[in-house]
Amino acid sequence: MASVSLPSIYPSASLSFQDKCKEQTKFRSSSTSVFFGKEKRPLSVKTKSHGQITMAVAVTASRFDNITMAPPDPILGVSEAFKADTSDLKLNLGVGAYRTEELQPYVLKVVKKAENLMLERGESKEYLPIEGLAAFNKATAELLFGADNPVLHQQRVATIQGLSGTGSLRVAAALIERYFPGAKVLISSPTWGNHKNIFNDARVPWSEYRYYDPKTVGLDFDGMIADIKAAPEGSFVLLHGCAHNPTGIDPTLEQWEKIADVIQEKNHIPFFDVAYQGFASGSLDEDASSVRLFAARGMELLVAQSYSKNLGLYAERVGAINVLCSSADAAVRVKSQMKRIARPMYSNPPVHGARIVANVVGNPDFFNEWKEEMEMMAGRIKSVRQKLYNNLSAKDKSGKDWSFILKQIGMFSFTGLNKAQSDNMTDKWHVYMTKDGRISLAGLSSAKCEYLADAIIDSYHNIRGLMSLWNPHVFTLKLMEKNQNFIVTGGTIVGVTEEIFIVNVYAPGDPGKRKLLWDDLMRVKCRHQGVWVFAGDFNEVRYPEERFNSIFDNRSAMVFNNFIRTGLLEFPLGGKKFTHITDDGEKLSRIDRILVCDKFMNKWPMGKVTALNREYSDHSPMLLSLMDMNFGPTPFRFFSYWLGMEGLDVAVKKALEENCEGVREDTLLATKLGTIKEKIREWRSTEKEKEEKEINEARTRFNLLEETAEWRKLTVKEKDDRLVSKEFIKEWVARKSNELRQRAKVKWSISPFVPDENKLPSPFDIDDPRRDNQILALRNKSIHKSLKANLVEHIERVRTDIVLRSIYGD
Structure with missing residues (x-):
């Protein structure tokens, strides 16, 4: 076996000749490759001879070493992760692509017919003009604005074919950057993830306007209007024509009118992204109503279109950019500049998808069939949306209102789940979705709605991130x-x-x-x-x-x-x-x-x-x-939710009816209140015993099964019993939630009495700690007044004549 010692300038090494190995070493600032073998003298490679063995040193440092790795696409990366998952339970709800009830890709029947027609005609594959297929441009503009719209007859719309929605938006962004220098684009928060990338790449400044309200899981309309009003005059306002992505929340017709008012007042330019026409409601006309409303007001505007969703032409990359101008002359000039932008960007668009659209829209039979298929697809999405809501409402015992899902429209639902909860959906339940909580209902089947509901409920309630609490007095x-x-x-x-x-x-x-x-x-x-x-x-x-x-x-x-x-x-x-x-x-x-x-x-x-x-x-x-603590006896506390519990009325009435002979008239009310306190305490003690007995039995069963599970597998019946007991405990906790919330809010008085200067003296000042017979409550807080008012109102409902006389006089 032969070995070679490298010169001292290299790290010491002993390498096998037969292995023909190659070692990367670092010398100064460049990377060096060392090869061993029979003598070879390739061109441009310096060699050093060592007997019969030649060492060749080649500089392999790349000029691209300073280029960092790009982050994965947040949407398309979901599909890659989904493919790598081997679980049978996995669901891909990340990418917006329609699936059948069997969760298979769907090619529209009318698309196949249009393609067959193209084959029969033997159409060529010649280059299209820069602006695209003329028949497509005519069809797409009529589909958007309506064939009888005056803006088309007046030739005020400049239309060129684009590379689906993304390419069309990119051409529009370049137009803004070139001819509206410094103009800002307003983007909804949140929005489709690629919007920001497009404007960043085109060097167009943008800012966000409020759109989604996490508190209501609905539209923050007031915030939206305020932000559009506050934007610099002449800004472009990017609007989702229908089926807002990712929220699925659309303005009402009245709200669209108000949005148009504000945009006109501020001399802004509306810029629509219409990616789901016909796919949101099932009606092409209804889904274009927002664009047509603005056009009817005489406003100049931009509209990007896509046929990826409504015709299922995802891979054909067919779309359009339309610019509605104030005159036909302006439209001609705008079109010429859009062609100028497109030429160095992609030269000219592909023909296949454009011919499909032109054939479908231009043939009355095909067009009607397309509308039927769109209604079918939109109807299936509406069906799974309703079924998902039904399952969430039936399974979630927390009382959370899931109706916001039914108020959303289109193929997406914005669940309100945060990143940690979305991670749980993927990690635990194998549901793949974007990290903003968006799910694509187009990728959901009716059979999977129950499973998805379980995943959402678990993720919503059990994955809430991290929280640290502390007592500031300690x-x-x-x-x-x-x-x-x-x-x-x-x-x-x-x-x-x-x-x-x-x-x-x-x-x-x-x-x-x-x-x-x-x-x-x-x-x-x-x-x-x-x-x-x-x-x-x-x-x-x-x-x-x-x-x-x-x-x-x-x-x-x-x-x-x-x-x-x-x-x-x-x-x-x-x-x-x-x-x-x-x-x-x-x-x-x-x-x-x-x-x-x-x-x-x-x-x-x-x-x-x-x-x-x-x-x-x-x-x-x-x-x-760390140590045992004795906090002393529990003070008497009255909680407003007791008012709805069985037996309280009887306890208070008995207290009021008790004989008070020998009690001075000036202390009668205090005596009565003290008696009421004791009767309520007795009633609550009895109720608590009943509750504790029930919950203790459930906990005993549950804990026994938990302990059993630690040393052997549970039987099917034991598993069911464990889940039933756990569910009972959860329901008991839910019933106690009102008391727990009040305990968290109320700091009970134990310090010397401080009178409320905003309150007149009253015999109902039951929060004075100096009184022997009292019901302690929170002082100087709105919740105190509410509790006290509720208690007094309840006492008055069952009061007797003697109490009436004591409180209000004869």
């Missing part, structure tokens, strides 16, 4: 750092000299991303000195016994353990062996944990971590307790 915030997977909250705690840092963690499912997260957490920890606590869902186990009925990944666990061994410790876990369980109760794991630094462990060595019951989630809440 903890003083000094630092906060955050990213998608953690929140660092740093500050001081009363009685602790050193700063403490609490890290709320939600680790991703991908092992590679988790490793990056561990690195990020260690970098954050190294930047700050103090006491550290890491808590949350780490999505990883440390040892094989921390998984049940699922696969242990040794390499991923080793990386996680290496992260922990950099200075973190763990209290023993109590309460549960596993912290996470799948919905079917089959797979369990310990992926939630609390990790602390040695300083924390030394300061609170008796601390303990308890995994609580999984009643509200598939994860156990984790409780870190």
Whole structure:
């Protein structure tokens, strides 16, 4: 075996001659390739002879090394990820392409007929003119504005064929950049993702106007109007002609009128993107009504069209850009400049798709058949939209109103899911969608509506990101750092000299991303000195016994353990062996944990971590307790939702009817209120016992099945019982939500009484702590007045004559 020693200027190496290997080395600023073999002297390659072996050194540094990798397309990248998924459950709701009920691509029958007609004619493949096929341009303008529209008879519309919607928008953007220098384009927020790319590439400045209101999951019309009014005069306003992408939320006819008013007042130029004509409502005329409304007002405007959706010509790239001018002479000049822009951009458009459109629109039989097929496609989308809403409404027990889905139009639905929730849709449910929460209903079948509803409900309620809460009287915030997977909250705690840092963690499912997260957490920890606590869902186990009925990944666990061994410790876990369980109760794991630094462990060595019951989630809440606290007796509290509960009326009436002989008249009301308080307390105690008995029974059944699942697989009946018990617990929690919300809002009075200067003295000042017989309530807050008014109103409904006399006098 022969080996060669390289000159000292190279890194030392011993390389096998027979291997004929090639090694990349770095010398100075260039990359060097080293080859070994028999003597060869290729041109332009310097060689150094070493006996019978020649070393050839070739400079291989690329002139393109400074070009960075482009990010994947957010929409088309969804399809690539979908193809790589091997799950049978997967759904592709990302790309806007129509699918049949069997989720197969659909070629319109009328398109096939038009193509057969073209074959029979034996049409050539010669170049089209720069402006495209004349028959197509005539047909598309008539389809948009209406064949009898005066603007066409007056020849005021300049139309050229474009490369579908994207290419047509790009030509229009170049026209704006060249002949309206400095003019800004207003784009809706949100909008189709490629809009911004197009204007950025054309160097056209743009800004956003409000459109979507996340609170109502509807149109922010007032915000939209305000932003259009505030834009510089003469701006271009990009409007979605119908079926707004991504929201599916369209203005009403009255709102379109108001939008037109404001655009005219500000001398703006409307710019329509019409990608779904006929595909939104099923009617070509109805879906073009917004454009025709503006044209009827005598406004100049731009319109980009696409036939990808309504004729299913996705790959043919057929569309048009139309410019409505104030005169025929202006239209001729505009058309000439659009041709000038198109020539160096793509020279001339493709012919096949344009002929299909011209044949379909120009043949009455084909045209009627096309309208029928459009109605069928639009009808199928409306059907799955309704079925999805029905499933969401029936399955979601939270009371959330899903009716916004029915108010949207077209092939898309804007679910309101955020990025983390959309990630859960993909990671857990194999539903592929864009990260803004948009789903394409055109890619959904009726059979998959129930599955999609389950995915949306789970993602909406169970994936809400990260939140850190603290008591400002105990903890003083000094630092906060955050990213998608953690929140660092740093500050001081009363009685602790050193700063403490609490890290709320939600680790991703991908092992590679988790490793990056561990690195990020260690970098954050190294930047700050103090006491550290890491808590949350780490999505990883440390040892094989921390998984049940699922696969242990040794390499991923080793990386996680290496992260922990950099200075973190763990209290023993109590309460549960596993912290996470799948919905079917089959797979369990310990992926939630609390990790602390040695300083924390030394300061609170008796601390303990308890995994609580999984009643509200598939994860156990984790409780870190450092000492026992006694908060004293619970004060009496009255909640307004009690007014609708059975038995309260009877308790109050009995209290009012009790004999008050011997009580002085001036203290009669206070005595009555004290009696009412005691009777309500007794009634509430009885009701609470009933509720607790029911919920305890449900929890006992649920926890017994949870424990059973940790050592053996549940039977089908046990799985059903577990789900029923869990559902009962969720419903009980929902019934208690009013009380929980009030508890979160109400700070009950225990301090000396401070009178409300805005309130007249009244015998109903039941919030004075100095009185012995009182019902404590919140002072000086609107909720206090509401609670007190409700209580008094309720008492008055069942009052007796003696109370009337006591309150209002004889």
